[in-house]
Amino acid sequence: MKKVVVTGAGGFIGGALTKVLSEDNLVYAIVYSDQEKSMLFKSPNIIPIVGDLNDWEMIARQIDASEEIDVFYHLAWGGISSAAYKDIEIQKENITMSINSAKLAKSLGCKKFVFAGTNQEYLMSQSLLDNTVTNASVYGICKMCARNICQVMLKDVMKFNSTAFTNVFGVGDFSKRTANFFISKLMSGESLNLIEGNNKYDWIYIDDAVEGLIEVGNKGINGKQYYIGSRVIPTFKEILIKVRDIIFPEAILNFGAYNDNTYTDYSKFDLDALYNDTGFECKADFKESILKTAKWVKENL
Numbered sequence: 001m002k003k004v005v006v007t008g009a010g011g012f013i014g015g016a017l018t019k020v021l022s023e024d025n026l027v028y029a030i031v032y033s034d035q036e037k038s039m040l041f042k043s044p045n046i047i048p049i050v051g052d053l054n055d056w057e058m059i060a061r062q063i064d065a066s067e068e069i070d071v072f073y074h075l076a077w078g079g080i081s082s083a084a085y086k087d088i089e090i091q092k093e094n095i096t097m098s099i100n101s102a103k104l105a106k107s108l109g110c111k112k113f114v115f116a117g118t119n120q121e122y123l124m125s126q127s128l129l130d131n132t133v134t135n136a137s138v139y140g141i142c143k144m145c146a147r148n149i150c151q152v153m154l155k156d157v158m159k160f161n162s163t164a165f166t167n168v169f170g171v172g173d174f175s176k177r178t179a180n181f182f183i184s185k186l187m188s189g190e191s192l193n194l195i196e197g198n199n200k201y202d203w204i205y206i207d208d209a210v211e212g213l214i215e216v217g218n219k220g221i222n223g224k225q226y227y228i229g230s231r232v233i234p235t236f237k238e239i240l241i242k243v244r245d246i247i248f249p250e251a252i253l254n255f256g257a258y259n260d261n262t263y264t265d266y267s268k269f270d271l272d273a274l275y276n277d278t279g280f281e282c283k284a285d286f287k288e289s290i291l292k293t294a295k296w297v298k299e300n301l
Contacts, residue, residue, distance in 0.1 A: 001025060002026070003025065004021055004072070005108070007076035009030055009040060010035075010036025015172065016170075016172055020211075025045065028047050028063050033050065036050075049063070053101055054100055065108045070112065072108070072110040072114065073114045073116070073213065077094050078090060079139070085139035091142035098149070099149055105158065106154060113161075114160075114213065115160070116163055116213070117144070118140055119166040121141070123136045123263070125263070161226065163212065163228050164227050166229055167203045168205075168206055170296070172206060173206070184301065186247040186248045187297070189248055191254065195255070195256070195258050197235060197240065198237060199236055199264070200263070201234070201235060201236035202230050202239075205282070205293075207284050207289075212228035212274060212280055212282070216228075216274070218278075220278065230271070242286065243290055247290065247294055
């Protein structure tokens, strides 16, 4: 049985990852509060640790380092709501937390560190000053900074991979982020005012996100960043039309009602790398995933 550590185990993706990993692994699940601890999947293979990563030495003392930790998954990241992810002070704290996670992994003698990144590392827009193209996301640029620092810190002591997602949705997400927001509106029979929607944009179901993370942990080639999502990226318009047709075909989608000059530069990712290196590709049926998520949203949000 392998031993793994998951930070952010109380979150949507972290919680789902912890549950699946516990089937075949001993999982040290690091959560921020007793409330998050109470929400963890119950398994004898999950050892909850309540603590602040700024006090990583305290957390280290609660992990049996007499046997090697195979994979350290770092998912903990605060402030991902629409307002907080633009707040530089909040996002700076996440960089420090990531550095402390790397210190924790190093102190435990882990074999591999997997950093959960985001497509927003490459969210771009044109500057209002002179139309030059620049990074457009405080959240994304801080993720990129944290990823690079952790990789440099650990380059001589353990293997390192990072991942990126665009929009993970599904059962277990209590937030009102993009997928839940649009699904909720459509279930209410509302028409939607939207951006033009010709920019590339991806949705990935939680089961695929978790399986992709595990494949990176098990088979990822040292030093590589892997995009976990579609190998051919659809447009925002294509996704919303599919979701509308599944939930409420009569709803009117007013594309172009809002202006948005941001876009993800997917050329920064090798979209086939994860498949080529591990054999993994997303396989969740989109219609079934949307229907399961809609049922979850109706019953829980």
